[in-house]
Amino acid sequence: MINENLIPLSKAVINCKYKIVDNPNQKYFELGLYNGSEINVFKTNDRNLVIAVGASRYILPQKVAKDIMVMKVE
């Protein structure tokens, strides 16, 4: 039921809001990408994404984004 709405962050669409459902990486979790936080993708290229979490903006590698599962927030 939930899985249908889950996508990896790397497939997130620009300028849409997502909620992090599962981030398995402690380092990025500690940076504020914790489960339940809302995230917005501003830019992407084939290596990185620029994301907004709260007031923070990060460059995040696509490889890392593949492992972070998110759900679109309507």
Add this chain to the structure above:
Amino acid sequence: MNVAKKNKIIALTGNPNSGKTTLFNALTGTNQRIGNWPGVTVEKKTGFLNTVKSISNQQVEIVDLPGIYSLTSYSIDEEIARSFIINETPDLIINIVDVTNLERNLYLTTQLLQLRKPMIVCLNMMDLAEKMGTKIDLKLFEGFLGCPVVPISALKKAGIEEIKHHIENVELPDCLIDTKNKSCYVSDVKIPYDEFIVKEIDALIPDINGIAIKLSLDPFWFALKMLENDPFVIKLVNDFTELIPNRQTRDILLEKAEQAINRLHRHTKMQVGILIADGRYSYIKGICREILKKQQTDKITISDKIDKVLLHPFVGIPFFMIVIYLKFMFSITLSGPFIDFIDIFFGGLFIDGFSVLLTNINLPEWLIIFLADGIGGGITTVMTFIPPIFFIFLVLSFLEESGYMARVAFIMDKFMHWLGLSGKSIIPMVVGFGCTVPAIMATRTLENKRDRLMTIMLVPFISCGAKIPVYVMFAMLFFPEKAGLVIFLLYLTGFFLAIITGQIIKRLAFKGEPSEFVMELPAYHLPTFNGVFLHTWQRLKGFISRAGKTILIVIILLTMINAVPIRTNPYTGENDTILTYVGKAITPVFIPMGIEKDNWQATVSLVVGLFAKEAIVGSFEALYITEIDTFDGDWSISEVYVEAKDTFLEDMGVALQSIIYPFKSIDDLAEEYENDMLINQKRQFKNIHQVIAYLLFILIYAPCVAAIAVAYKEAGRKLATVQLVYLTILAWIVATIYYNIAVFTALSIIWFCIAGIAFAGLLVMFDKIKIDISSEIKPNSIAFPTEKNMEE
């Protein structure tokens, strides 16, 4: 009885870019470098509290630490910060929290609170947060954190007195209560972790209690870190043979922790580190809900709108290239009129005027020449290089203050990855435009050892500020119409050679993939006039002081050494000094790149340049002067000033025109840029290809001793030696190949072959050299706890 106690030590810690160094400057009255990008501070800096009142006969030492997001360290700069907080047991921790980004900043705060050390929390940028409508219930906040909370604006120096009050109040070990506010400095806050975690910690504490207390660490925190499988804590247990002499007992303890981790994983189906972090964030969210009278909302900011344009794939790289080009164009073109003014006015003052003065007091001619032309000329030379350096530092400071630097990492990541590096490596390289030493230090922010070492290898290809005087001197003299363009092309050549080197070393010495990087993008700030100029002035002051001393010392030493003959040349009958002797002995090595046999001064200058690149200019000043006419006309300061002013105004008109019409010739700018020394220098270089080859050699060859020393400290003896050998031989190869292509003769084929063999030798060196890139290195400044220093 007044007894001097040991210094009180105060640690400033917080997230990167939260304003720690700004607060450090406010507390200590110093002007440490700040910038609007994460990673400006890569080592701990100390200063003393700037107060007229002595605190209990103690000096208060303030330590500014590199920024960290948590007490789990991933890079060397983070390790330095964490190591200090944990090992050095400061008397007070000041945790600087960027209140505009409260949740993320409080993550570190919750970890620090659990260390159970005296601490205050400073809410920085309160003014900005209030403008954004954020209101905080401070009393409630203090209650939640269990330690004093001080609202401040480090930039505006608001709240500094209150921090000083707390620094004065905190004492160890008898008084941990803020007498004014009756609040406690050592928090007893309990973060409501998952019950399974608490149970496992309670089970571990009896086993680790002794070791934690011996290390002045809180047992709960220590146990928590063991469950996180933190390598730092695991290492402590493994290495502390004094506390747990029995290897088997240590293994049992580690096994217990491992079993606890496995049990937690089975119960919760989550990684324990994530579970603990989740507990902290749940607690933080709860606090924020209670204390924020108006919640912080996510909205599209002006920075986001700017980034939409500047981070666009078709705009990003061209914009970056334009920024770099404009930096040189402005620096060289705009500095031209100032150079002329300084040359005419101060040259008139320090050389001609000084010469007249010395003549009037009847000093011997040799002394007049030494003082007026040597020292006076040296001072004038140093001063003429201030304008281009100033403009370059100005642009660099503007970039750093604006927040653009961090964006460059994103823009250049693809390119850097192709080079074998991560995008984050571009930041040390941009810092390298100023000086190679801080650029090498800036590699500490790179988490992967391979990326660090590779970046250290490539940083010297970015010409530092000290090379600018050399480039300007040659470019203005030999390419007056296109001086700016020539200097820009030199920088581009350095960049191009960095690419080639990157391609080579990633295949031979640094095999493997560059690491992925995460980087915070700070909000753009319109740089303040004061901030940019202060930052520029600090760098310029450093340059003037260093270059002034170096150039003057070189001029004096070389003039003196060159005045003492050691033998008479049997063939020419000329008196040889030690410099001419050594210079002539080495010069044949440089003949393939166009240095002629009698141009030994150029060779000596290269050797001198090993000590400091700007010293090359001083060496030229001392060695190319062959005949000096002492000034014997009527000298008037007002005439000199009028001439300098008129020239300045005329040149400024031309310079502004050339900025508006960039392709127009600016030859008027450089026509004054000639003197005896430069005319002689011009004579010794017979054609422009000799000059270009010589400049290429200067661009590439070994960095100065300070940079070599830092490379040695940061990357080890092997890499520093490889770098020195590689750069010097590569410089010779490139200069030789260029020169022989430009003036092709039959002999050129032999030089091409020798250059080819030398290049092959370099490839073999990289292939055979075994540089350890597997484990992280420890710079000397990191103090890991050992049994010895724990006893101390």
